[in-house]
Amino acid sequence: MATLGDLERAVMDVLWSQNAADSEETGLTANELRDLLAQTTADGADGKELAVTTVLTVLSRLEKKGLVQRGRDIRPHRYRAVTSREEHTVELMHEVLGSAPDREAVLARFIGTVSEQEAEALRKILSSS
Amino acid sequence: MFLASYLLAALAVILAWPAPIMLSRARWTARSPETALVLWQAIALAGGLSMIGAMLTWGLEPLGENLLQGLRGLTGLLLDDSPAAGLDLIHVFALSAALLLTVHLVFTLLLTYYKIRKQRGRHRDLLNLLSSPSADSPRTLVINHPAPVAYCLPGGGGSVTVLSNGLLELLSPEELQAVMTHEKAHLDQRHDLLLWAFAAWRSALPWLPTSKLARTAVNELTEMLADDHALKTSDRETLVRAIAVVAAGERPQPGAGAVATGVGDPAKALLGAAETETFVTAHRLRRLLSPVPGLGRPAQSAVLLGSALLLAVPTVLLVAPGLAS
Numbered sequence: 504m505a506t507l508g509d510l511e512r513a514v515m516d517v518l519w520s521q522n523a524a525d526s527e528e529t530g531l532t533a534n535e536l537r538d539l540l541a542q543t544t545a546d547g548a549d550g551k552e553l554a555v556t557t558v559l560t561v562l563s564r565l566e567k568k569g570l571v572q573r574g575r576d577i578r579p580h581r582y583r584a585v586t587s588r589e590e591h592t593v594e595l596m597h598e599v600l601g602s603a604p605d606r607e608a609v610l611a612r613f614i615g616t617v618s619e620q621e622a623e624a625l626r627k628i629l630s631s632s
Numbered sequence: 633m634f635l636a637s638y639l640l641a642a643l644a645v646i647l648a649w650p651a652p653i654m655l656s657r658a659r660w661t662a663r664s665p666e667t668a669l670v671l672w673q674a675i676a677l678a679g680g681l682s683m684i685g686a687m688l689t690w691g692l693e694p695l696g697e698n699l700l701q702g703l704r705g706l707t708g709l710l711l712d713d714s715p716a717a718g719l720d721l722i723h724v725f726a727l728s729a730a731l732l733l734t735v736h737l738v739f740t741l742l743l744t745y746y747k748i749r750k751q752r753g754r755h756r757d758l759l760n761l762l763s764s765p766s767a768d769s770p771r772t773l774v775i776n777h778p779a780p781v782a783y784c785l786p787g788g789g790g791s792v793t794v795l796s797n798g799l800l801e802l803l804s805p806e807e808l809q810a811v812m813t814h815e816k817a818h819l820d821q822r823h824d825l826l827l828w829a830f831a832a833w834r835s836a837l838p839w840l841p842t843s844k845l846a847r848t849a850v851n852e853l854t855e856m857l858a859d860d861h862a863l864k865t866s867d868r869e870t871l872v873r874a875i876a877v878v879a880a881g882e883r884p885q886p887g888a889g890a891v892a893t894g895v896g897d898p899a900k901a902l903l904g905a906a907e908t909e910t911f912v913t914a915h916r917l918r919r920l921l922s923p924v925p926g927l928g929r930p931a932q933s934a935v936l937l938g939s940a941l942l943l944a945v946p947t948v949l950l951v952a953p954g955l956a957s
Contacts, residue, residue, distance in 0.1 A: 508760050511760065511761065512760065512761055515761050568754075568757050570757070570761070588761075588762070591758055591761065591762060592762055592775075592776075592777065594758065595755065595758045595759065595762060595775070596777055596779065596781075598751070598755055599781055599783060599794075600779065600781065608744070608748050608824070608827045608828050608831040609748055609751045609752055609755065609785075610752070610755065610783045610784065610785045610786075611783055611784050611786075611815070611818045611823060611824070611827070611854070611855075611858075612781065612782070612783040613781070613782035613783060613811050613814060613815060613875075613878060614782075614875060614878045614879045614913055615851075615855075615912050615913065617879045617880075617913055618911065621879070621911050621913060621914055622879060622880055622881070624914075625876050625879050625880040625913075625917075626880045626882070
């Protein structure tokens with residue numbers, strides 16, 4: 504439990520697995536989340552208890568980033584992941600593989616989008632030599 | 633000043649149209665990507681300067697003999713309501729156009745920067761959740777995806793190289809090393825700044841041939857630079873194989889040997905395709921498969937001198953009439 508980044512990952516992992524298991528999609532309270540986190544990190548190095556306030560800080564950061572939804576109609580508030588891990592992976596890879604016009608400026612790929620003609624010629628080079 | 637404004641306009645037209653078309657077709661650029669990049673930057677800067685300068689000097693013509701007098705006249709006009717001697721509608725129009733273009737270029741540059749930063753930030757947030765740090769190399773993240781991809785995400789101090797599982801399975805350790813060195817070169821040489829500037833240039837003036845050609849060329853030249861950097865530590869064959877394997881998305885059948893350098897009909901087919909289209913990957917492979925010696929020192933110096941002249945000419949045209957008088 505070193506950095507906020509690690510905590511964010513841990514929280515999202517719990518929420519994602521909860522999303523998959525929970526068909527009603529009611530989400531978790533910060534307290535429940537803390538308990539689940541304590542279970543998954545029980546064999547951690549320091550074994551220190553995580554404060555609920557820390558969990559809430561992480562949750563509000565994740566909410567700002569648009570990754571977590573907060574149900575405000577009942578108290579305590581219940582949190583759930585906006586979409587599944589898989590869908591986020593799709594979003595990420597779409598940015599990498601897609602042909603968005605500004606993509607080259609955002610990230611530089613080792614091999615850009617290759618046309619079918621180009622790929623075919625490359626395969627022939629690889630197999631013939 | 634009339635003469636200066638017409639000369640600036642002529643220069644602006646040349647830099648917006650024939651010059652970039654010629655440069656994008658030139659073959660020598662692949663032999664010296666660094667100098668070609670300098671020349672592209674000079675063309676863009678001098679082009680913008682002469683476009684704005686032409687309208688500015690033309691619009692200020694009634695107000696003074698040279699740029700300085702004209703500007704002084706204009707400030708007097710705006711601040712003290714001194715009589716608008718000879719400044720009719722068409723000159724006001726030219727001045728407004730110069731001002732608008734300047735604001736437009738600066739604003740687009742900033743807007744593009746903001747957009748890129750935002751997209752990178754979002755990408756980084758997702759990466760932090762979905763990837764894991766590589767066990768072998770620092771500043772490297774591994775993302776669990778079957779497609780073989782490698783890319784770098786610049787971000788000042790926090791820049792990272794990202795590899796996919798698919799890529800790690802596909803490439804040998806030597807090939808992977810070549811890919812990593814290639815990506816590291818992008819980050820170390822801050823190619824993102826160049827790509828940012830030319831992406832902004834493109835979205836500011838999308839109807840100009842120069843902005844589109846420049847962007848494609850700059851993108852390709854930075855890839856070539858990174859390839860050259862990778863060649864310092866990896867041999868040519870390894871890099872070629874890495875590019876071909878990643879681009880094709882598969883390894884050659886077992887039993888097939890290494891990629892021979894510059895032989896075979898498919899190689900010709902590929903090079904043929906490279907003639908007609910702007911295939912970055914094909915261009916990169918062509919220059920790796922049939923290496924041509926780099927541009928000689930005299931030629932490189934000539935290109936650099938030409939770039940300096942390109943910047944000097946519009947500057948002199950703007951300032952010189954004031955110095956002479």
